[in-house]
Amino acid sequence: MSGPVGSPALHGRGPELELLSATVTAARTGGLQGLLLEGEAGIGKSRLLTAAGDLARTGDVITIDLHCRERDHARPFGPIRDALTGSPDGDRINALLAGPSEDPGLAFRIVDLVVEALASRSVEHPLLLTVDDLQWADPATVMALGAVVDRLADRPIAVVVATRPGIRAAADLGLGTTHVVGGLDDEAVRDLVASTSGPEPSPELLATVRRAGGNPLHLTELVSAVGDDPSLADDPDATLPVRLRQVILRQLRLGPH
Known part of the structure; x- marks a missing residue:
């Protein structure tokens, strides 16, 4: 089955595309929708996240994409900072992180900023937040994602996360729906x-x-x-x-x- 217009062909992923479309559509009117895509390396999870973004952009949904990388595992809020680079929210987060690191409440204040940033973005348009390679996410990013899921449950936000199997952080997010991405037929x-x-x-x-x-x-x-x-x-x-x-x-x- 082909992917959305403008993307390379996506073969054999009809059920996944339908699930992605349903998740984004439901978020428009039914509050936050979570979807966890779980599968082995190379199975096509990242490609499905790209397809989710393509589906979102055919409507009025704005997208924020987080890319977790192994080399950034010790960089607090790394994927979030990258995604918000150049925005006032990103500047505020970087300014806080440039301050005293021994502040015990620093991480919580940044989490509050992240939640506020996504909440404000979802006021005028629904929001799709994709997270690739959660298995490499730093603990602060995982904490922020958990706060988004918990505190923005009534917002028109779709959260789609891709991860390898057996990742504790993925289960702890409580996204609601888990789909195992298998091999092609x-x-x-x-x-x-x-x-x-x-x-x-x-x-x-x-x-x-x-x-x-x-x-x-x-x-x-x-x-x-x-x-x-x-x-x-x-x-x-x-x-x-x-x-x-x-x-x-x-x-x-x-x-x-």
């Missing part, structure tokens, strides 16, 4: 392969990419590797290409913590 795999390798993938190529288990990132890496070395498709049981092994190993190193 055979039809979606064929469509994805066809979109990158040509309209009629060979049976050998399809047999090779089945080893990806429906993981879109692994699929595209395998297709690319076969494009570089077509002999890989001659033996579906051959050792995984070096590039794909490196991708998987990197994901294992950067797994949930």
Whole structure:
């Protein structure tokens, strides 16, 4: 199934797109709506967040996107500060963080600022807040997100969070709805392969990419590797290409913590 206009094709994610659309629509009139997208690395969670933003922008919904990164895990409120860069709210948060760090109430005052900032943005238009890679969020950001969910329950806000499985912080947010993003089915795999390798993938190529288990990132890496070395498709049981092994190993190193 294709994604919204302007986005690359999003294959096999019809149920997820319907869920995202329903979440954003319900937030317009029914108060804060929370959705947690849970799945392994490379399964397409980030792409679904992009699709959520595309859906929101077709209407009157404004979007704020938080991107959590492993290297920023020790940077308090890092994703929030990045998202609000250049705004008066962002300037106020940075000014507070530049002050005395031993202030025991500092984090709580910043959380109040974050809640007020999102509340004010949702007065004239509904708001979509997306959070990618929650597993790497710093504790202060998680605390702020929890406050948003708890204190803005009556606001037209949709909160869509993507995370790896088994993350305690994700469960503690209490978003209400959790959707496990699984691998692509055979039809979606064929469509994805066809979109990158040509309209009629060979049976050998399809047999090779089945080893990806429906993981879109692994699929595209395998297709690319076969494009570089077509002999890989001659033996579906051959050792995984070096590039794909490196991708998987990197994901294992950067797994949930």
